[in-house]
Amino acid sequence: PLDTPTAHFVQIHREDLAAVQAELTAGLKQTPPRVAPKFFYDALGSRLFDAITELAEYYPTRTEAAIFREHGAAMAQQVPTGAVLVDLGAGSCAKAAGLFPVLRPGAYVAVDISVDYLRETMSELRQRHRAIPMLGLGMDFSAELALPPAATDWLARHDLSTAPVCVFYPGSSIGNFAPAEALTLLRQAHAVCAAGGPGGGILIGVDRVKDKAILEPAYDDPLGVTAAFNRNLLLHTNALLGTDFAPARWQHVAFFNEAVSRIEMHLQSDGAQTVRWPGGERHFADGERVHTENSYKWQPADFDALLREAGFGPSTHWSDTRGWFSVFFAPA
Numbered sequence: 001p002l003d004t005p006t007a008h009f010v011q012i013h014r015e016d017l018a019a020v021q022a023e024l025t026a027g028l029k030q031t032p033p034r035v036a037p038k039f040f041y042d043a044l045g046s047r048l049f050d051a052i053t054e055l056a057e058y059y060p061t062r063t064e065a066a067i068f069r070e071h072g073a074a075m076a077q078q079v080p081t082g083a084v085l086v087d088l089g090a091g092s093c094a095k096a097a098g099l100f101p102v103l104r105p106g107a108y109v110a111v112d113i114s115v116d117y118l119r120e121t122m123s124e125l126r127q128r129h130r131a132i133p134m135l136g137l138g139m140d141f142s143a144e145l146a147l148p149p150a151a152t153d154w155l156a157r158h159d160l161s162t163a164p165v166c167v168f169y170p171g172s173s174i175g176n177f178a179p180a181e182a183l184t185l186l187r188q189a190h191a192v193c194a195a196g197g198p199g200g201g202i203l204i205g206v207d208r209v210k211d212k213a214i215l216e217p218a219y220d221d222p223l224g225v226t227a228a229f230n231r232n233l234l235l236h237t238n239a240l241l242g243t244d245f246a247p248a249r250w251q252h253v254a255f256f257n258e259a260v261s262r263i264e265m266h267l268q269s270d271g272a273q274t275v276r277w278p279g280g281e282r283h284f285a286d287g288e289r290v291h292t293e294n295s296y297k298w299q300p301a302d303f304d305a306l307l308r309e310a311g312f313g314p315s316t317h318w319s320d321t322r323g324w325f326s327v328f329f330a331p332a
Ligand code: AVI
Pocket: 052, 060, 171, 172, 173, 174, 175, 176, 218, 219, 226, 293, 294, 295
């Protein structure tokens, strides 16, 4: 932890640049090459993602918001008042904040890899909700999710060591993990809930399998916001690794791979080109693709089975009338 024990913001690992560079280099040298989707989220990338959620074609955010509006009271019956709400990938913190009036949490712990963005959004949120103790955790939970000692100390100082813990993971971000990795993350989320008092659980948003005529435009919008979001990963990589990617020479490609039930996003080389960085280079053939993201779409019964396998009890889920998206609550 970099901050003092009384601070409301803890950065768990100062970005270990050498490790990040090693990860990026390994991915770029792979065949096919890949860059992990966590590299979308620098300050600009987080804002571009917020812009995506405003697009008419990107239905998940507004569909999930409608489910929260319609069924928030029913959800609140499952999540005890005074729980510690642990928000994974909190970003703008807007979804959790919208639920404060119905869930009435005893504390709010926001976790995000985009440290500067989280720091900004939380300082605003604190002004608006002075009665709720809040802690920001700048960490990459996709590598490992566990509350660090600084967070458990903070909970103890607020007399919340035995409060139920509700992990909040909205937006179908779980879809960005392959099923086996999703299971690992959910097992870790279960351990976080189980460490709190009785009554905790997970409240998680999941995008569902549907017609690709709906799915594909959501990831390839006519304004090109998703294309900019995808290409920004190259600028972020340039900043981290010193690569000389020219974003204009990479085409955004997104499609639904029905066999494995996922949207795939790639960046496709426009012409043959060599990308160089200090200590390395990679040649890309014309049309060669860098795989940047998968976004898995789930059937509710399969997702319930995944939650059970991760250690949670039987889930309840709420959906929109079209059955496009579901919010699950599963007790720890
Ligand atoms: C954050 N995540 C759930 C988004 C998704 O839908 O998979 C990221 C995204 N990628 C392209 N558009 C949005």
